[in-house]
Amino acid sequence: MTAHEVSLYNTRTRRKEAFVPIKPKEVKIYTCGPTVYSPQHIGNMRPYMFADLLRRTFLLKGFSVFHVTNITDVGHLTDDGDSGDDKMEVAAKKSGRKAEEIADEYTAQWLEDRRLLNCVDPDVLCKATDHIAEQVALCQKLESKGYTYRISDGIYFDISKFPGYANFAKLDLLKEGEGRIKDVSGKRHYADFALWKFAEKGVARQQEWDSPWGRGFPGWHLECSAMSWRYLGERFDIHTGGVDHIKIHHTNEIAQSEAAFGVNPWVSYWMHNEFLDFRGKKMSKSLGNICVLRDLIDAGFHPLSYRYFFLQAHYRKQQTFTDEAMAAADKGYRRLRAVTEGLAGCESDSSEEGVEKIVQRFYAAVYDDLNAPQVLALAGEVVRKSGLSDSARRYLVELIDSWLGLNLLSPLSQELGKESDPRIDDLVQRREAARQEKNFSEADRIRDLLMDEGVTIEDTPDGSTWHRFK
Template structure:
């Protein structure tokens, strides 16, 4: 079948539009990555899941994709509007360690959780602290154009020099001026934002650099513009992030990028993911709602069940999180994997023995839904129908599900049947838990060893110590 034309909702144009790459055959995607001062929550991971699904669909359509997601390890203040303390500095000082150590720890947590949720590895993963020169150069270009001014605490972008500033998010600048987005009387307009922050006189920060304006550190917004441009060019195809970035961070990115680079539009399509809600409140580290992938594991929930759960809602809809909802998704995933593995093993992994007359309608429906602004709930329903259909042969079923898994990301080609008893130690996640238990027992940390045993027990697995090492066997 020919792949259907891809359509995406573009935040800037406020409409679903046909997607056409700037360079035929190739797509550049930039995703706002984590601010690594704390663990990434399940809400954070939803905004990472959407670009992973998008990337998979683009690849399935035959396009080559360069996927860039950054690490914000400096410059993100406790307020998104240039107010308060640097989150990295605050955490490092509170823990008595270096900012680099804080960043390394939480970057690894984020990267590990992405893998546990079946996400593809980024092609490029730049850190803001390693791209200071590029950020300074962009600020200098804006300064040369007369779009900046300096006050006591830093260099600011003057939004009055960019008349289209309010267009991206549909802002009312008169209202902002009346209410004040930031209480800083030295700013010319409340919407003006920091490009470079100066270190306070008489103090030394953990992270600071020399600049033409004095010792300091970059503003949060300039980081993404500089890194995206370096790796994807002055214009690129798709920028993604959470809806919370639209009014401030992405609005500021557009302003500084289009001015410094002399382009419009800087990005062809902006894709924003809605919040994951917990009883009506977005999951937020600052609000104390810290739900992690580890939280799911502690509850006896397979991380890929959360991936299935996310596929059940459209990325532009708020999705309410409940443990029962994710457990139900896990049950559905196990059924899907069971049917896929039975079919795969029956045909010995071959995917070319299907009957196109039976499989083509399902194939067209599945990819058609995903091409229509990533309608994952409808696509998932097609996969579920294929899994349990009595009208399809094993060859039909495996051909379809192996194809669908390019987007679903469940690793069906290497999966084991969850409905069969036996040793499941080959599962990388289970193997890792067994290794952690072995290490805990060697250290005589019996409480940790018992905790891991209980986690496995909650998934219906019992640990059996054998001469070849521990095994996890389904009851």
């Protein structure tokens, strides 16, 4: 335990603040999850690695953590003016498959990528389609309190009934998006948003449900309020997501939740991760410059090298992804781990002089708004420059890795699986024999041969080993 207090940047107040939980020693976190209509690219994974760090931070602090993440599998329109199509429906139509099938496929991929990136599973992983009743209930609650109105297209939230609407994102409602009101006839203000959309007559939707207002489907913003309500209550500590959600999605969540529950603030701390840039632009599906984790693995990178890459920059800053930077991260990660995995067999000793000082620096960096780059630098210092004994280093690496989540103490070679190939073994042996006879031209010929097919040889005092580098 340590005296440091956790300091987090709160979007709601635009300041770094000391964290004060609603209930002592407990933290309730809600993370906006993926809309599973397409693959999640590596930029999409940033919010989950960030949320994972946040979760680990509170575990380190000795808090009990309850973490909820949603999966959006209905209602997220292609346009936030409430007039676009549902993304799931569009994807289903395009591929001729069932929306549910598509959702399952991309959910599975997302979960697999999370696992590969060592993101601990949330305590609750909830799908919007499994919580229609909660969404209907929340909409009814808002209706009974007079925050809604009905038009031909659906039930809408009336922002004029919620005076603080523009505060969170510091919106200038007179100037922004004035044209949007045209999108849906009957909307009173362009920023009013759909809580429940009616199914269009004559248009077959795969996803629609009965409700007090007739058949239809929930608006996208509603699910987060409804599901957090069910699992976290009417108020909770931290809500996370990408910066792109501040203006519309989170602003709407706040409006409907504070209106429905009569609380203020609904969420104490709002935390947002910045985007990943790729070739000078943000990586996004609409720009088409995406790259998924599988692509990195196929290029020969270790999946956790991408986590290492992520940890090299602060979550609140745009990070630039380049092939060169990714290769640098992969090299740095493998080198670090090659040293730390050797400590796994050591005793762990925290009593050595100098350990406590590093422990304190570690906590200070973690609790200062999750300063991962500094913690990563500290890990390198411990391993290479601290002058501490192996058992002291083992203690520190274990502690630091409990936050970084880089598997620093497990053997990399074992994890990757030792490849066997008798033909290559034979060539390596023939090269060894040639070297013994000082027939170096033959030895080098064999080495070049192997190099051409992506196999590199390493000579050690105990003989030669080989591995594929491609």
